[in-house]
Amino acid sequence: MQVEDIYVSAPGKxxxxxxxxxxxxxxxxxxxxxxxxxxRLKATTTGKVCINLPNIDTFICWDLSELKQLIxxxxxxxxxxxxxxxxxRRLREFVGVATENLDTCNMAILSFLYIYLSLFGSGxxxxxxxxxxxxxxxxxxxxxxxxxxxxxxxxxLCASGAIPTPLKEWDHTARWCQEDLELINSWAFRxxxxxxxxxxxxxxxxxxxxxxLRFLAGKIIPLSxxxxxxxxxxxxxxxxxxKVLVARVKDKINKFPLVMTPVLESVDAISCTCEKVLSxxxxxxxxxxxxxxxxxxxxxNQHHLNVMxxxxxxxxxxxxxxxxxGLHSKLTGAGGGGCGITLLRPxxxxxxxxxxxxxxxxxxxxxxxxxxxxxxxxxxxxxxxKDESPGGFEQLLRPT
Amino acid sequence: MQVEDIYVSAPGKxxxxxxxxxxxxxxxxxxxxxxxxxxRLKATTTGKVCINLPNIDTFICWDLSELKQLIxxxxxxxxxxxxxxxxxRRLREFVGVATENLDTCNMAILSFLYIYLSLFGSGxxxxxxxxxxxxxxxxxxxxxxxxxxxxxxxxxLCASGAIPTPLKEWDHTARWCQEDLELINSWAFRxxxxxxxxxxxxxxxxxxxxxxLRFLAGKIIPLSxxxxxxxxxxxxxxxxxxKVLVARVKDKINKFPLVMTPVLESVDAISCTCEKVLSxxxxxxxxxxxxxxxxxxxxxNQHHLNVMxxxxxxxxxxxxxxxxxGLHSKLTGAGGGGCGITLLRPxxxxxxxxxxxxxxxxxxxxxxxxxxxxxxxxxxxxxxxKDESPGGFEQLLRPT
Numbered sequence: 169m170q171v172e173d174i175y176v177s178a179p180g181k182x183x184x185x186x187x188x189x190x191x192x193x194x195x196x197x198x199x200x201x202x203x204x205x206x207x208r209l210k211a212t213t214t215g216k217v218c219i220n221l222p223n224i225d226t227f228i229c230w231d232l233s234e235l236k237q238l239i240x241x242x243x244x245x246x247x248x249x250x251x252x253x254x255x256x257r258r259l260r261e262f263v264g265v266a267t268e269n270l271d272t273c274n275m276a277i278l279s280f281l282y283i284y285l286s287l288f289g290s291g292x293x294x295x296x297x298x299x300x301x302x303x304x305x306x307x308x309x310x311x312x313x314x315x316x317x318x319x320x321x322x323x324x325l326c327a328s329g330a331i332p333t334p335l336k337e338w339d340h341t342a343r344w345c346q347e348d349l350e351l352i353n354s355w356a357f358r359x360x361x362x363x364x365x366x367x368x369x370x371x372x373x374x375x376x377x378x379x380x381l382r383f384l385a386g387k388i389i390p391l392s393x394x395x396x397x398x399x400x401x402x403x404x405x406x407x408x409x410x411k412v413l414v415a416r417v418k419d420k421i422n423k424f425p426l427v428m429t430p431v432l433e434s435v436d437a438i439s440c441t442c443e444k445v446l447s448x449x450x451x452x453x454x455x456x457x458x459x460x461x462x463x464x465x466x467x468x469n470q471h472h473l474n475v476m477x478x479x480x481x482x483x484x485x486x487x488x489x490x491x492x493x494g495l496h497s498k499l500t501g502a503g504g505g506g507c508g509i510t511l512l513r514p515x516x517x518x519x520x521x522x523x524x525x526x527x528x529x530x531x532x533x534x535x536x537x538x539x540x541x542x543x544x545x546x547x548x549x550x551x552x553x554k555d556e557s558p559g560g561f562e563q564l565l566r567p568t
Numbered sequence: 569m570q571v572e573d574i575y576v577s578a579p580g581k582x583x584x585x586x587x588x589x590x591x592x593x594x595x596x597x598x599x600x601x602x603x604x605x606x607x608r609l610k611a612t613t614t615g616k617v618c619i620n621l622p623n624i625d626t627f628i629c630w631d632l633s634e635l636k637q638l639i640x641x642x643x644x645x646x647x648x649x650x651x652x653x654x655x656x657r658r659l660r661e662f663v664g665v666a667t668e669n670l671d672t673c674n675m676a677i678l679s680f681l682y683i684y685l686s687l688f689g690s691g692x693x694x695x696x697x698x699x700x701x702x703x704x705x706x707x708x709x710x711x712x713x714x715x716x717x718x719x720x721x722x723x724x725l726c727a728s729g730a731i732p733t734p735l736k737e738w739d740h741t742a743r744w745c746q747e748d749l750e751l752i753n754s755w756a757f758r759x760x761x762x763x764x765x766x767x768x769x770x771x772x773x774x775x776x777x778x779x780x781l782r783f784l785a786g787k788i789i790p791l792s793x794x795x796x797x798x799x800x801x802x803x804x805x806x807x808x809x810x811k812v813l814v815a816r817v818k819d820k821i822n823k824f825p826l827v828m829t830p831v832l833e834s835v836d837a838i839s840c841t842c843e844k845v846l847s848x849x850x851x852x853x854x855x856x857x858x859x860x861x862x863x864x865x866x867x868x869n870q871h872h873l874n875v876m877x878x879x880x881x882x883x884x885x886x887x888x889x890x891x892x893x894g895l896h897s898k899l900t901g902a903g904g905g906g907c908g909i910t911l912l913r914p915x916x917x918x919x920x921x922x923x924x925x926x927x928x929x930x931x932x933x934x935x936x937x938x939x940x941x942x943x944x945x946x947x948x949x950x951x952x953x954k955d956e957s958p959g960g961f962e963q964l965l966r967p968t
Contacts, residue, residue, distance in 0.1 A: 426837035427868060430830035437826035468827060471871040488884075 171211045171294045171327040177204040178318035178545040180304040181311030181374040182401070182500045182509055185442050185469055186383070188417045188476055189435040193385055197439050198370050199394070199540040200378035201310055201401060205302035206548075207319035209327055212295045219280050220299040223306070226273050232293050235285065238262060242289045251361050255282060272306060276316065279359040283320050287328040287355075294327065305534065308403050309410070309501030314371030317359025322352045322545045335547045342547050349376050352545060378544030382443065391443065393450040394541045397462075398512035400490070400525065402497075403534040404482035406505025413504045417476045431472050438465050438472075446541075459513045463496040466511060470498035478503030485531055486510075493524040509540070571611045571694045571727040577604040578718035578945040580704040581711030581774040582801070582900045582909055585839040585869055586783070588817045588876055593785055594836040597843060598770050599794070599940040600778040601710055601801060605702035606948075607719035609727055612695045619680050620699040623706070626673050632693050635685065638662060642689045651761050655682060672706060676716065679759040683720050686758075687728040694727065705934065708803050709810070709901030714771030717759025722752045722945045735947045742947050749776050752945060778944030782843065791843065793850040794941045797862075798912035800890070800924065802897075803934040804882035806905025813902045817876045831872050838865050838872075846941075859913045863896040866911060870898035878903030885931055886910075893924040909940070 179200040186196025212218075218229040238259065243252045259281050265274045280298065288294060300319060304312040322344070325331045331351055334342040344352065356372035373381055373388045380394040421428040442465050449458050470487060473479060483499045486508045490497045497510040512521060521537055528535040579600040586596025612618075618629040638659070643652045659681050665674045680698065688694060700719060704712040722744070725731045731751055734742040744752065756772035773781055773788045780794040821828040842865050849858050870887060873879060883899045886908045890897045897910040912921060921937055928935040 424837070424841060424864070424868075427834050427841060427865075430834040430837070434827050434830040434834075437824070437830070441824060441827060464824070465827075468824075468875045471875045475868045475871045484888075 170213075171209070171296060172333065173211055174209045174323050174326050174333060175206070175548045175550060176209075176319050176322045176326075176545060177206045177548060178315040178322070178375040179204050179311075179378055179542060180315050181371050182399075182507070182540055184380070184500070184509075184540065185439040185465065186435060187499075187501055187503065188414065188473065188478060189432045189439075190383055191414055191417070192421065192432050194432050194436040195439040195443075196370075196383045197443060198374050198381045198383055200374050200380075200542050200544060201304075202539045202542040203303040203310065203401065203536060205300060205304060205312065205315035205319050207316075207323050208299045209323040210297045210299070211327075212297055215295050216297075217284065217293070217295065218297040219277065220297060221273070221276055221301075222299070223302055224273050224276070226276070228277060232295060234262075235281075235293055238285055239289045239293075242285060249357075251282075251358060252286065255285065256362065259285075275313070275363045276300075279313075279317060279362045280320055282362055283317075283324050283355055283359055286358075287324050287330065291328075296327070298323065303536070305403055308507050310401075310507060311371035311375060313363045314356060314360055314367075314375045317356040317363070318352060318372055318375035318545050320359055321355035322547070325352060325355060326547075333547055335549060340549050341543075343543060344545070344547075349544070352376050374544070376544045379541055380443075380446065382439075391447070394446045395449040395454065396539050396541045398514070398516070398537070398539050400495070400497075400510040400512065400521070400528070401536045401538050402486055402508045402510065402528050404480070404486060404505050404508065405532070405534060406480055406482045408480075408502060408504035408506055410502040413478050413502045416504075417478060420477050428476070431475050435469060435472050438469050441465060454514070456513075459511070462511055466496045466498045466509075473499055473503055476503075480505045482531075482533075483508055486528065486533065489527045489531060490524055493520055493527065495520075495524060512537075570613075571609070571696060572733065573611055574609045574723050574726050574733060575606070575948045575950060576609075576719050576722045576726075576945060577606045577948060578715040578722070578775040579604050579711075579778055579942060580715050581771050582799075582907070582940055584780070584900070584909075584940065585842050585865065586835060587899075587901055587903065588814065588873065588878060589832045589835040589839075590783055591814055591817070592821065592832050594832050595839040595843075596770075596783045597839050598774050598781045598783055600774050600780075600942050600944060601704075602939045602942040603703040603710065603801065603936060605700060605704060605712065605715035605719050607698060607700045607716075607723050609723040610697045610699070611727075612697055615695050616697075617684065617693070617695065618697040619677060620697060621673070621676055621701075622699070623702055624673050624676070626676070628677060632695060634662075635681075635693055638685055639689045639693075642685060649757075651682075651758060652686065655685065656762065659685075675713070675763045676700075679713075679717060679762045680720055682762055683717075683724050683755055683759055687724050687730065687755075691728075696727070698723065703936075705803055708907050710801075710907060711771035711775060713763045714756065714760055714767075714775045717756040717763070718752060718772055718775035718945050720759055721755035722947070725751060725755060726947075733947055735949060740949050741943075743943060744945070744947075749944070752776050774944070776944045779941055780843075780846065782839075791847070794846050795849040795854065796939050796941045798914070798916070798937070798939050800895070800897075800910040800912065800921070800928070801900075801936045801938050802886055802908045802910065802928050804880070804886060804905050804908065805932070805934065806880055806882045808880075808902060808904035808906055810902040813878050813904045816904075817878060820877050828876070831875050835869060835872050838869050841865060854914070856913075859911070862911055866896045866898045873899055873903055876903075880905045882931075882933075883908055886928065886933065889927045889931060890924055893920055893927065895920075895924060912937075 180203045182201045184197040184199045190196035216229045220227045241258045306312045331348040353376040360367040377390040380391045382389045487497045490510045500509045525535045580603045582601045584597040584599045590596035616629045620627045641658045706712045731748040753776040760767040777790040780791045782789045887897045890910045900909045925935045
C-alpha cells in the first residue's frame with residue numbers, strides 16, 4: 169500500500185490560570201503554546217516502517233513482515249476511551265519493555281506502533297518513515313507528549329484515508345473540520361493513555377483545537393475565540409514532581425481549611441475573569457486596560473500559588489527579573505520549579521524583550537519568545553514549514 | 569499645688585494580622601510592640617509648666633498665670649468619646665496654630681495642654697516638667713502618638729490624684745488595676761483625638777493594655793493571655809500614605825470583587841487561626857509546630873497583602889533577606905513601604921539574629937530586635953528605668 173506524504177504540526181500547552189485549583193473542583197484555563205512539534209510522514213518503498221526522533225536520538229526501523237505478525241491481536245472495534253489491552257501487551261513484548269520500565273523513547277515507540285497498527289491493521293500495512301522534531305522541552309509540563317500524539321494521529325489518520333488532507337494547492341497551512349479534529353483528538357488521547365496511563369485529556373485537546381480550553385470537573389470545553397497573546401516561556405529547569413506538589417497543596421488545605429478554601433475560590437474567579445476579558449478582546453477593540461487586567465490577574469494568581477506552597481525561589485527570581493523590565497509572570501503547571509509564563513504587551517518593545525530574555529538566560533534559565541492561543545494541529549506544505557523553521561524542516565529533523 | 573514625681577512607659581503597637589481587611593469588616597490582631605515611650609513627670613517650684621520632647625527637639629515652658637486664663641473655658645463635665653471643642657479652640661489660639669497646620673510638635677503640645685488643663689483645671693494648677701522620650705520612630709504606623717498619649721494620661725491622672733500610683737517601694741515596675749487602666753485609656757483616646765482627628769482607638773488600647781487585642785467592626789477586645797514573641801521590627805523608611813493605600817485596596821475590591829472578597833475571608837481566617845494558636849501557646853507546652861504555623865500564617869498573609877496591592881519592593885527585599893536567614897516576615901500596618909515584622913523562634917541563634925539585622929541595615933533599613941505581646945502602660949521606679957535604658961533615663965531625656 170502506497171500512502172501520501174504529509175507534514176503536520178501541533179502546539180504545546182500551558183496553564184494560564186487554575187493549576188492545582190482544578191484538582192479541587194475549580195476552573196482551569198489551558199492554552200495552546202506556540203512551541204510546536206512537527207511531524208513528517210514520508211511514503212517509502214523499502215518495505216520498512218521507520219521512526220526518527222532526533223530530539224531523543226532515536227531512529228528505529230521494523231520490517232513490515234515483523235509488524236504483520238501483530239495484526240491478529242488487534243481488536244475488531246477499538247473503543248475511544250479505552251486502549252486495546254491485548255495489543256498494548258503484545259506491543260510491549262514486541263518492543264521488549266517490561267511494564268514498569270518505560271522511558272521517553274519506549275513510550276514514544278509504543279504510542280507510534282499502537283496508532284500505526286490500529287489504523288492500518290485492517291488493510292495492507294504501508295511502508296513509511298515518520299520523523300518528529302519538537303521545539304518543546306520534554307517533561308516540563310508543556311504537553312510535549314500530547315503534541316507528539318496529536319501529530320501521530322493526524323498524520324496517520326490522513327495516510328490511512330480516515331480523514332482527508334485539508335491542504336489546498338495554494339495554502340501554506342490548513343486545518344481540519346470539527347469532525348476530523350474530534351477523530352484526531354480521540355486517537356491522540358489513546359497515544360496519551362499509552363504514555364501517561366491516566367491522562368486528563370486536556371493536553372491532547374489543546375494540541376488538537378489550540379486556542380484556549382476551559383477545564384472543570386473533568387469536562388473540557390474549547391472556547392470559541394481567544395486573542396493571540398505574546399509571551400515569554402521560561403524553563404527554570406528546577407526539577408519537580410507533580411505528584412508531590414499536588415499532595416502538598418492537599419495537605420495545606422487540610423491543615424488550614426478556612427484559610428485555603430477562599431484562596432481556591434479566588435483562583436476560580438481569576439480564571440473566570442480572565443476568560444471574560446479574553447473573550448472581550450476578540451469582540452471589542454483591545455485597550456491597555458485589557459492588558460492591565462491580564463497582568464493583575466497573573467500577579468494575584470502567582471501569589472495564590474505561593475500561598476498553596478508550590479512556589480520556588482527560581483520562580484520568585486523569574487517574577488522579579490521580569491518585573492524589573494515591567495513584565496508580569498506566573499508559574500505555569502505544577503510549579504515548585506518548572507516553567508513560568510511572562511505576558512508581553514502589544515507595545516512591549518523588542519529591545520525590552522531581548523533584555524529580559526538575556527536577563528533570564530543569565531539566571532541559568534531557558535527562555536523562548538512565543539505566543540499562546542494560536543492554532544491547534546495543522547497541515548503544512550513543505551514550503552511553509554521551511555519558512556517557519558530557520559534552517560528548514562529537513563534540517564530540524566536531523567539530530568543535532 | 570505640689571504633685572508627686574512619676575515615671576511611666578507605654579508600648580508601641582504592631583498589627584500582627586488583618587491590616588486592611590479590618591476596614592472591610594474582618595478581624596485584625598493588634599499587639600503591643602516593646603519599643604516603648606517613656607515619660608517622666610517632675611514636680612517643680614518654678615511656677616511654670618514645661619514640656620521636654622528631645623526626640624523632636626522641643627522644649628517649651630508656660631507660666632502658670634498664662635495657663636490659668638484658659639480655665640474658664642473648660643466644660644464642667646467632659647465626655648469620654650468627645651473632645652471639649654471650646655477648650656481645643658482656645659488651646660489652638662493659645663498655642664498659635666491654624667486648624668490645618670498641625671505638625672508633630674504642635675499636636676504633641678496641644679494634646680499635653682488639653683489633658684493637663686482638663687485634669688488639673690478644677691483645682692490649683694501645679695508647677696511641673698514633663699519629659700518624654702521614645703524608642704519608637706514617629707509616623708511609621710507603630711502607635712507612637714498613642715504611646716505618648718497613654719503616658720501623658722497615666723502620669724497626669726496619677727499626679728492629679730484621679731488614680732493611685734501602683735508602684736510599691738520594693739517594685740521596679742508596676743501596673744494599674746483594670747478600672748484605672750480604663751480611665752487611662754479614655755484620656756489617652758482624647759489625646760489621640762487631638763492628634764489624629766478620628767482615631768480607631770486601637771493604638772491607645774494596645775498602649776494601655778499591652779498584649780494582644782482583637783479588633784472587629786469597631787469593637788476592641790483585649791485578649792486575656794498571649795505569649796511574648798521575639799521579633800525583629802524593620803522600618804524600610806519608604807514613605808507612604810495610609811489613606812492612599814486604603815483607597816487602593818477598596819478600588820481593587822471594586823474592580824475584582826469575586827477575586828478579592830475570598831482573599832479578605834482568608835485573611836480573617838488567618839487572624840482567627842493565629843489567635844487560636846497563640847492562646848494554645850499559653851495553655852500547653854510550646855512546640856516547634858506552633859512556630860511553624862505562625863510562620864506559615866505570616867507568609868500567607870504577606871502574599872495576600874501583596875494581592876491587595878499594598879506591597880512594595882522594599883518589603884519584598886525584607887522578606888527575601890530574612891528568609892535567606894530562615895526567618896519569616898510580613899509588612900505590618902498600612903504597607904506600601906513602612907514597617908515589617910520578622911518572627912524569631914525561641915531557638916533562633918543570636919548570631920542569626922545579628923547577621924539578619926546587619927543584612928537589613930545594609931539594605932538601608934532601620935531594624936530593632938524586640939518583642940510583641942508585652943505589657944501595656946507601666947509605672948517604673950527611677951532605678952528600673954535606669955537599668956533598662958543604657959545610659960540611664962536621665963540621659964535618654966536629654967536631646968541628642
